[in-house]
Structure formats: structure tokens, C-alpha cells
Amino acid sequence: xxxxxxxxxxxxxxxxxxxxxxxxxxxxxxxxxxxxxxxxxxxxxxxxxxxxxxxxxxxxxxxxxxxxxxxxxxxxxxxxxxxxxxxxxxxxxxxxxxxxxxxxxxxxxxxxxxxxxxxxxxxxxxxxxxxxxxxxxxxxxxxxxxxxxxxxxxxxxxxxxxxxxxxxxxxxxxxxxxxxxxxxxxxxxxxxxxxxxxxxxxxxxxxxxxxxxxxxxxxxxxxxxxxxxxxxxxxxxxxxxxxxxxxxxxxxxxxxxxxxxxxxxxxxxxxxxxxxxxxxxxxxxxxxxxxxxxxxxxxxxxxxxxxxxxxxxxxxxxxxxxxxxxxxxxxxxxx
Amino acid sequence: xxxxxxxxxxxxxxxxxxxxxxxxxxxxxxxxxxxxxxxxxxxxxxxxxxxxxxxxxxxxxxxxxxxxxxxxxxxxxxxxxxxxxxxxxxxxxxxxxxxxxxxxxxxxxxxxxxxxxxxxxxxxxxxxxxxxxxxxxxxxxxxxxxxxxxxxxxxxxxxxxxxxxxxxxxxxxxxxxxxxxxxxxxxxxxxxxxxxxxxxxxxxxxxxxxxxxxxxxxxxxxxxxxxxxxxxxxxxxxxxxxxxxxxxxxxxxxxxxxxxxxxxxxxxxxxxxxxxxxxxxxxxxxxxxxxxxxxxxxxxxxxxxxxxxxxxxxxxxxxxxxxxxxxxxxxxxxx
Numbered sequence: 031x032x033x034x035x036x037x038x039x040x041x042x043x044x045x046x047x048x049x050x051x052x053x054x055x056x057x058x059x060x061x062x063x064x065x066x067x068x069x070x071x072x073x074x075x076x077x078x079x080x081x082x083x084x085x086x087x088x089x090x091x092x093x094x095x096x097x098x099x100x101x102x103x104x105x106x107x108x109x110x111x112x113x114x115x116x117x118x119x120x121x122x123x124x125x126x127x128x129x130x131x132x133x134x135x136x137x138x139x140x141x142x143x144x145x146x147x148x149x150x151x152x153x154x155x156x157x158x159x160x161x162x163x164x165x166x167x168x169x170x171x172x173x174x175x176x177x178x179x180x181x182x183x184x185x186x187x188x189x190x191x192x193x194x195x196x197x198x199x200x201x202x203x204x205x206x207x208x209x210x211x212x213x214x215x216x217x218x219x220x221x222x223x224x225x226x227x228x229x230x231x232x233x234x235x236x237x238x239x240x241x242x243x244x245x246x247x248x249x250x251x252x253x254x255x256x257x258x259x260x261x262x263x264x265x266x267x268x269x270x271x272x273x274x275x276x277x278x279x280x281x282x283x284x285x286x287x288x289x290x291x292x293x294x295x296x297x298x299x300x301x302x303x304x305x306x307x308x309x310x311x312x313x314x315x316x317x318x319x320x321x322x323x324x325x326x327x328x329x330x331x332x333x334x335x336x337x338x339x340x341x342x343x344x345x346x347x348x349x350x351x352x353x354x355x356x357x358x359x360x361x362x363x364x365x
Numbered sequence: 366x367x368x369x370x371x372x373x374x375x376x377x378x379x380x381x382x383x384x385x386x387x388x389x390x391x392x393x394x395x396x397x398x399x400x401x402x403x404x405x406x407x408x409x410x411x412x413x414x415x416x417x418x419x420x421x422x423x424x425x426x427x428x429x430x431x432x433x434x435x436x437x438x439x440x441x442x443x444x445x446x447x448x449x450x451x452x453x454x455x456x457x458x459x460x461x462x463x464x465x466x467x468x469x470x471x472x473x474x475x476x477x478x479x480x481x482x483x484x485x486x487x488x489x490x491x492x493x494x495x496x497x498x499x500x501x502x503x504x505x506x507x508x509x510x511x512x513x514x515x516x517x518x519x520x521x522x523x524x525x526x527x528x529x530x531x532x533x534x535x536x537x538x539x540x541x542x543x544x545x546x547x548x549x550x551x552x553x554x555x556x557x558x559x560x561x562x563x564x565x566x567x568x569x570x571x572x573x574x575x576x577x578x579x580x581x582x583x584x585x586x587x588x589x590x591x592x593x594x595x596x597x598x599x600x601x602x603x604x605x606x607x608x609x610x611x612x613x614x615x616x617x618x619x620x621x622x623x624x625x626x627x628x629x630x631x632x633x634x635x636x637x638x639x640x641x642x643x644x645x646x647x648x649x650x651x652x653x654x655x656x657x658x659x660x661x662x663x664x665x666x667x668x669x670x671x672x673x674x675x676x677x678x679x680x681x682x683x684x685x686x687x688x689x690x691x692x693x694x695x696x697x698x699x700x
Contacts, residue, residue, distance in 0.1 A: 103638040104469035105440050134439035136473045136632075140639050163603060172655075178668040179659030191599045193606065203599040205592050227590060235663030249662075253589025255562060257540050260671040263656065264526045264538040268498060270648045271528060274640045277648050279655040297471075297632070303438040304475050305609045313605045313612050320507075320614040321598065324514030327584075328570030333513040336595040 031359060032351030039064040042079055045365045049086040050093035055118045062117050066149045067352050070343025073213040074149035076354045079362050082115075082146075090288050091115055091145045097122050100274065105134035108274055111144030113290055120147040120294060124156050124164065127298035131162055135303040139296040142275025146170075146289045151204030154192030157298045158200065164192045165297040169266040171281045171289055174208050174250045177259035182248055185278040186211070187265040194301065196311035200337035207262035208250045215241035269293040366694060367686030374399040377414055380700045384421040385428035390453045397452050401484045402687050405678025408548040409484035411689045414697050417450075417481075425623050426450055426480045432457050435609065440469035443609055446479030448625055455482040455629060459491050459499065462633035466497055470638040474631040477610025481505075481624045486539030489527030492633045493535065499527045500632040504601040506616045506624055509543050509585045512594035517583055520613040521546070522600040529636065531646035535672035542597035543585045550576040604628040 033041075043060035051059060059082075067075030085091040095114025099107055107126060111119040123139040130137020147153070147168060157164030170185040184207070191203045210218075210229040218225055219241040228237035230244030230251045237251070244250060252258030270277040275293035276284075284291050301310055318335045326333065347353060368376075378395035386394060394417075402410030420426040430449025434442055442461060446454040458474040465472020482488070482503060492499030505520040519542070526538045545553075545564040553560055554576040563572035565579030565586045572586070579585060587593030605612040610628030611619075619626050636645055653670045661668065682688060 101639060103635075104471070106470035106634075106638050108639050134469055134471075135441035136439070136471055138471045138634060163606070175662065176656035176659055176668050178662055178665035179656065180662050181659040183656050183659050191596075191603060193599070193602055201599065201602065203595050205589075205596065209589055209592070231662070253592045254540075254544055255588075257544070257588045260538050261526075261540065263652070263671055264528070264536065267528055267536065267649055267652055268526060270652075271498070271636050271640050271645050272634065274644060277652045277655075279651055299441075299473060299607065300438075301606045303441050304436060304443050304607050305605075309609060310606050314602055316614055317598070317602055317605075317612045320612075321511035321514065321518050324511055324516040324518050327510065327513055327515050327566070330513035333511050336598055 031356050032353055033359070034351050035064060035068065038067065038076075038352050038354065041362060045079055045083055045362060048365065049083045051086070051115065052093075055093070055115060058121060059115060059117045062121070062148065062152055064352065066152065067354060068344055068347045069340045070347070071149050071151070072353065072355065073211070076358050076362065078148055080365060083365055085145070090290055095119070097141065105130050105136055106138045106140070108140040108272075109142070111141050113143055113145055116145040116147035116292070117152070119144045120153050120296070121156065123294070123296045124153040124166065124298065127296040128157055128160060128162055131298040131300045136297065136299045138272065140269075140273030140275070141294040141296070142273035142291075144292050144294060146292070147294065149204070150188035150190045151192070151202050153296060154190035154204065155200055155202055158192040158194050158202070161194045161300075161302070163194070163299040163301050164190065165299075166190045166295060167265045167269060168292050168294040169269045169278050169281065170292060172278050173212075173248075174252055174259070174262065176263070177252065177256040180249060182250075183278070183282070184252070184259060184262045185266050185281070186250070187262050187269070189261070189265060193314065194310065195337070196314050199341040201314060201335070202337040202340065205253075207252055207258045207265070209253045209258070210250070212245070212250070215245050219245065269295050366691055367682075367688055368694070369686050370399060370403065373402065373411075373687050373689065376697060380414055380418055380697060383700065384418045386421070386450065387428075390428070390450060393456060394450060394452045397456070397483065397487055399687065401487065402689060403679055403682045404675045405682070406484050406486070407688065407690065408546065411693050411697065413483055415700060418700050420480070425625055430454070432476065440465045440471055441473045441475070443475040443607075444477070446476050448478055448480055451480040451482035451627070452487070454479045455488050455631070456491065458629070458631045459488040459501065459633065462631040463492055463495060463497055466633040466635045471632065471634045473607065475604075475608030475610070476629040476631070477608035477626075479627050479629060481627070482629065484539070485523035485525045486527070486537050488631060489525035489539065490535055490537055493527040493529050493537070496529045496637070498529070498634040498636050499525065500634075501525045501630060502600045502604060503627050503629040504604045504613050504616065505627060507613050508547070508583075509587055509594070509597065511598070512587065512591040515584060517585075518613070518617070519587070519594060519597045520601055520616070521585070522597050522604070524596070524600060528649065529645065530672070531649050534676040536649060536670070537672040537675065540588075542587055542593045542600070544588045544593070545585070547580070547585070550580050554580065604630050
């Protein structure tokens, strides 16, 4: 079904208030979740509301938790997130990184002991919408085998890079380290389809495009095979070092599935200190046109630059009301 | 064959001096190229000497070129590389970023109008060897089709992240955006083998593991399909914005194959400002052990963390002399 923005946000906020968030935190989380749905990322918007509420109920997310500064030096600050809501913690940190970037041109915030920040792209876009470049990543629990291994000991750590848009179409890379998410496997299985490309290994170690098989073996394929596995590993190390926090092994030791004790890094850069607005806009506009006007490959109708999918989803959701799965909406209403 | 370190470096330096580099630049370039070979990255060490000499001869690389500061603000500086040697330009910039990191905790250098920096990992490792975290990337000419396209309009832009090693084994991600390099395609073809996984498209748009076919179509596969293509695009945009420089379209317009006018970004962070040495070493050591002790997948004998391959190559090259292909060495001697 489709729900107007204000109604969706109000419903999310009602749930968050009921499960213990303050007025201010509920307002912010409801806004971010609604914007996430508006951008077409339903998996991390409406589809996480029930789960987030259950985490609040179980105390896995500390409704009262907020970032407390533990270290600072020059353009760097390090915070303890005290297991507060991942969204409010991360929004605070990207906003602080923006303040540091205003002062030093670049700013870095490390955040430890935080919880699931939902959509990774939220924080890069938040910087980009204010005219900054945002680079951020988090570690998460081990859900992907290392290259050559079988056990889920690498986080599917998302990595984000965003730049200010010249024309309203976001410029955003929001990329997890596996080729497909478990959400994509589920959706594909439910549709009775195969994956577009092999997305994991079967029990004998052969690559397979059958989503059900990968859900069973849990041997998710890193994007680019060994490359995505290496990238996931170093993102984990860097987020732990930059936040004085824990790594994926620590998140796993604290209990798989909780996704607490995450470590995150937020780098924000003021591009006006390196380029004029004219140069920034012109580089983006010309580069987009360059790739989009390439001769098309077989079976493709267009070439999209990163962020165009979001712009298309926004447009449709603004015109028709924001999409939400019927069952998911009913679940939220019942909370 | 295998050549002692000092002999290899002296031979490289002889060539560089002959082709117009100053004593200081020849010394630095010879050192970096020799270290690159020592680390087992022959494609960007010995195997580039002749090509680099030819670029100097043609004037594509300006032997006299050196970075000139054009902008500065807080922890950011922007340089014009004046088409000087990619190595000397980039070493200067990572060293400047280290100085900024000492002062501000984090530093960013943008470098425009530079030439091929050879091995991307050189600069991350240079920061890491001095106890810093290094993140750097460059744009290059369009050698990879955008996702859904057929023409090489995306740079195979390498991305690097490195952290200080607790034990001499480097911790380095040095990753180009295609699954395989053209060098890997060539080596595989010459060995009469197929690629381990499909590495590009044939003329009908089907994925193929035949290296010769991909060399012919030049439809190189991005790592992670659309993911690597998106990553390549945003790295291009950011390097151009952060250096006030050109994007891949500009590099291509200046003449394919020249690889001049590249834009690069160097971020260096002082991890001592966020974590103790003890925490840094412990996070790396425990995380490495965690992935390496996963149950092995079929056909794998060990799990390596990023950087272990380099450590192994260093050990062998230190023990036996540094490897160089016979033909390549003969070519260099004849220069």
C-alpha cells in the first residue's frame, strides 16, 4: 500500500514513543525511517520498525543512550554511543563531523558501542545535503565467510561515499560487502526466481544462484570474491581503531544477532575548500553524462549513475504516497 | 631470474637518470619500484620501467614536474602535480598528509595534474609504516564499461586502505575496481588457462572466463558487477573535486593511454589520537586470528588476511633475491 509521508512518520513516531524513546529521539528516528522508505530502501525503513521496537523492549538498544565524548584532538573526536539508538547516535556524529569540517576542512568522528544505524547511506546523504562530502562505514556482526573459509566471521560492513548533488539527484555509493543481502535472497526466493548472478556457495562449495541454498548454507559471497572479503576486513579494523571500540569478533562474542557494540567512522570534508561550486557541479554533470551516453550493453535499457535509483524512488513515492508492504504496515499498526 | 635488492635498485636508477630524472627523483623512483617488486607486485615494479622511460622520452611525464601548492585550509592542502613523475608527486603528498595528521589528527591532500603513481598501495603503506592510517585513491583513464554499457568510460581507479602493522605483516587493501587487471588477463592467456571466475563479457554480452575474449572485447567486469562500477564512478568524482582537478572524461579527452592529468586524494589519520597502541595491535591480532581460524572451504589450504601475500613475497624475495622476468630484465638493461 501507499501512505502519505506525514502519516507514515506519525505512525513510526507513535511506535518509538511507546517503546521508550524520548520525544526528540522518536521524532528523529521516525523522520529517518520515513525518508529511508521514501528513497525506496524499504528493507531499512518500514521493514525494520518491528525489529527495532523489539530491540528496545529487550534492552539491546538503550533508549536513553546518547554519545559521550571520550577523546578529542584537532579535527578528530571519539564518542561512546552507550548502546543508544543507532540512528540518533550516528546523526549526532555526522553532524559533529560537519562542524569539524567547517573548522578544519575535514573532520573525523569515531563512535563505539553503538547499535544498528539502519540505512548506511543516511549519514553520507546528510552531509551531502548540506554541501559536504561524506564518507562513513560501520562494522557489524559476522555474517559472511572470509575468503577460503566457511564460517560467518566477516561483517557485511557497509561503506558509504556521498557528494553534494548539483541537481537534486543524489550522488551516493551505499555498498555492503556481500554481493547480495539476506533481504535480497529472501525476496528472490519468495518470487520463485534465481539470483541474477551467483550469490553464495552450496554445501559442497560450488557457487550457486539459488537464493534458498545460500540462505541455508549462510555462505554469502563477498562482492568481487576475495576483494569484498578483504575490504570488509579492513573496514572492521579501521572502525574499531578509529573509535577505540570493538571489532566484529567482539560484536559476535557479545551475542550474534544483537548487532550491538558496533564501531563506526564518519569522515566529512568541505569540498568548497578544494573546488569551486562551479567545478564541483561541472565535474559531476559531465562525468554522469559520459557514462550514461556509452553504447548500451545487450539487455540494458539505460545506464544509471549511483544515486539515480533513489531519485526515481523518491519521485514515485512523492507522487503516489510512500510504499509500504501491506503485512509490514499491519504489523507496525499492531505494535 | 633473481637480482639482489641493491643491484635492482641501481639498475632502475641508472635508467631513470638516463631518461632525465634528477638524482633525487631517480633515487626515490628506483627505491619505490624495487620495493614494489620485493612485495611481489611485478606488474607495477620492474614491468613498468620501460613504459615509464618511454613516457619520459615522449614528454608525457614531465621529468622536472613537482607539486605546487594551490590551496590550503585547516587540515587540507591542494597541489598541482604539473605532470611530474607520479611516484615523486604522490610520495610528496602522502608525506604532507602525514604532517597534517600530526597537527590535526587527520589530513587530506588533493593532487591534480599528476601521472601514473604505479603501485597504489605504496602510499598507504608509506603512511602505515610510520604508524598512520592511510587512505588514498586515484582516477585513471576509462578502461572499464559502466554497468549496462559497452565502452570503457570508467577508470579502474584503485582504492587503498592501510593500517600500522603490529608484527611486520602489512595490513593493506590495494584494490582496483575491475575483478581482474589486463595484466592478469595476459598472464592467464599466456599460461593457456581460464580465469578462476568470469572476468568480462564476450561480444554477445555473455560473461566469460576466457581471458583472450575479454582482451578483445575490452569489456572488463567490475568487481561485484554494478557495485564496482558505482565505486569507480564515485572515486573518480571525489578525486577530481578534492584536487580541483579533472575526471576520467578529462583524462580520456587528453588522449587515451597517456594516463596523465590524474587526480588523487590522500587521507592520513593518526590512530594514536583515537586508540592506544595496545588497542590497535590487539584489534588487528585478534581479528586476523578470528578469520584465519574459520573452518576452511573446499579446495582452500589457508585463509589469508589482506597483506599476508605481500609478507610472503617479501620473505621469498629477501631470501632468494628479488624476482624479475628474464625478458623484462633484459629490456631494462638495454635501455
